[in-house]
Amino acid sequence: xxxxxxxxxxxxxxxxxxxxxxxxxxxxxxxxxxxxxxxxxxxxxxxxxxxxxxxxxxxxxxxxxxxxxxxxxxxxxxxxxxxxxxxxxxxxxxxxxxxxxxxxxxxxxxxxxxxxxxxxxxx
Numbered sequence: 207x208x209x210x211x212x213x214x215x216x217x218x219x220x221x222x223x224x225x226x227x228x229x230x231x232x233x234x235x236x237x238x239x240x241x242x243x244x245x246x247x248x249x250x251x252x253x254x255x256x257x258x259x260x261x262x263x264x265x266x267x268x269x270x271x272x273x274x275x276x277x278x279x280x281x282x283x284x285x286x287x288x289x290x291x292x293x294x295x296x297x298x299x300x301x302x303x304x305x306x307x308x309x310x311x312x313x314x315x316x317x318x319x320x321x322x323x324x325x326x327x328x329x
Contacts, residue, residue, distance in 0.1 A: 236281050238309070242274045253320075262323050265310070268320035276312040280305040 212220055232239045253266030283305040287298045 232278055232281050236277070239274060239277050239281065242277055244272055246274065256324060260325075263318050266323060269316040273309070273312045273316055276309050280309050 213310065244246055249270050250267055253270060254263050257263030257266050287301050290298065
């Protein structure tokens with residue numbers, strides 16, 4: 207654990223800074239993350255507008271936010287696997303594939319939530 211002397215608000219400020227560095231690194235280095243952010247820009251306000259209740263709005267927006275959250279974790283896993291070595295290894299490949307599958311499942315989750323909430327309104 208780095209910087210054990212930081213407590214209280216100082217720790218929160220440093221943690222926020224590290225989080226912003228992580229978001230910046232992912233945005234600059236991962237095209238998939240940039241694409242997901244571009245999708246969020248119009249879809250988050252649309253989800254707020256289309257939801258009839260606070261719960262619907264939370265589900266529509268929350269399901270969208272789940273995708274970049276999982277993408278951040280996927281990118282972290284890939285970075286760690288790549289740091290270990292460049293040789294192809296079955297376990298490294300499996301870790302990357304599973305992390306990628308998690309991103310796919312989060313996208314399916316968002317699509318299903320949007321369909322379950324919006325399709326009945328149009329039928």
